[in-house]
Amino acid sequence: MKNIYQLLAEHQVLETERLLLRPVTLADAEEMFAYACDSDNVRWSFMPNQSLDETKHIIASIYLASPLGRWGIELKETGQFIGTLDMHNLVEAVGRAEFGYTLNKAFWNQGYMTEAAQAFLKLFFEDLGMNCLIARHDQANPASGRVMAKIGMEFSHEEPYAKRDKKDPNRIVTMIHYRLTKEAYFNQVDNPVN
Numbered sequence: 738m739k740n741i742y743q744l745l746a747e748h749q750v751l752e753t754e755r756l757l758l759r760p761v762t763l764a765d766a767e768e769m770f771a772y773a774c775d776s777d778n779v780r781w782s783f784m785p786n787q788s789l790d791e792t793k794h795i796i797a798s799i800y801l802a803s804p805l806g807r808w809g810i811e812l813k814e815t816g817q818f819i820g821t822l823d824m825h826n827l828v829e830a831v832g833r834a835e836f837g838y839t840l841n842k843a844f845w846n847q848g849y850m851t852e853a854a855q856a857f858l859k860l861f862f863e864d865l866g867m868n869c870l871i872a873r874h875d876q877a878n879p880a881s882g883r884v885m886a887k888i889g890m891e892f893s894h895e896e897p898y899a900k901r902d903k904k905d906p907n908r909i910v911t912m913i914h915y916r917l918t919k920e921a922y923f924n925q926v927d928n929p930v931n
């Protein structure tokens with residue numbers, strides 16, 4: 738039987754109508770830096786990159802060092818690199834993992850992350866044979882929660898006093914947790930709403 742790493746290695750490229758999800762390379766550094774340096778763009782994800790060299794360092798130490806389950810998002814029409822989608826906190830023994838995403842703000846609200854996440858969801862349950870997907874967002878970042886809801890994830894719980902906001906230490910964050918089990922996923926596939 739194939740293990741999850743072999744399966745991920747066999748699915749390093751995912752294609753949707755408008756997007757190519759594929760491994761991040763050093764050649765993506767400038768297009769990643771274009772949004773990763775923007776504090777508004779990364780308000781809810783990571784500390785802004787200070788230089789192109791820092792972005793290259795992140796690509797090398799995260800995306801090249803550990804590429805399985807991490808995808809760069811490329812617009813098929815132009816070839817532009819516009820964001821990333823990452824699976825993390827894999828618990829192989831129970832078939833559970835989390836995922837997260839970041840998109841260049843020039844491309845927000847055009848359905849791109851929903852489209853990318855739908856492709857990931859299909860892979861996660863249908864090809865990897867996983868049992869449960871988790872995603873979490875800061876309550877103050879409802880756009881991320883909207884993506885989770887649009888791909889059919891179910892609200893799990895609210896986690897008040899989850900952590901201090903790294904970018905605004907005066908604020909304590911409430912996290913909103915979503916989940917999708919394989920049973921709920923296949924039920925939606927078998928009984929689509931529209």
Ligand SMILES: CC(C)(COP(=O)(O)OP(=O)(O)OC[C@H]1O[C@@H](n2cnc3c(N)ncnc32)[C@H](O)[C@@H]1OP(=O)(O)O)[C@@H](O)C(=O)NCCC(=O)NCCS
Pocket residue numbers: 778779780781782837838839840841844845846847848849850851852873874875878879880881883884
């Ligand atoms: C979250 C993010 C990836 C969404 O990407 P996207 O491609 O714009 O997502 P989509 O276009 O597929 O869907 C966004 C949805 O959020 C909604 N939305 C946007 N801003 C919103 C807000 N302030 N309040 C509520 N909903 C909002 C949009 O209307 C859209 O829903 P709709 O299709 O029902 O109208 C993008 O905003 C982003 O990169 N944000 C910064 C990084 C981040 O937050 N990462 C996740 C950390 S948990």
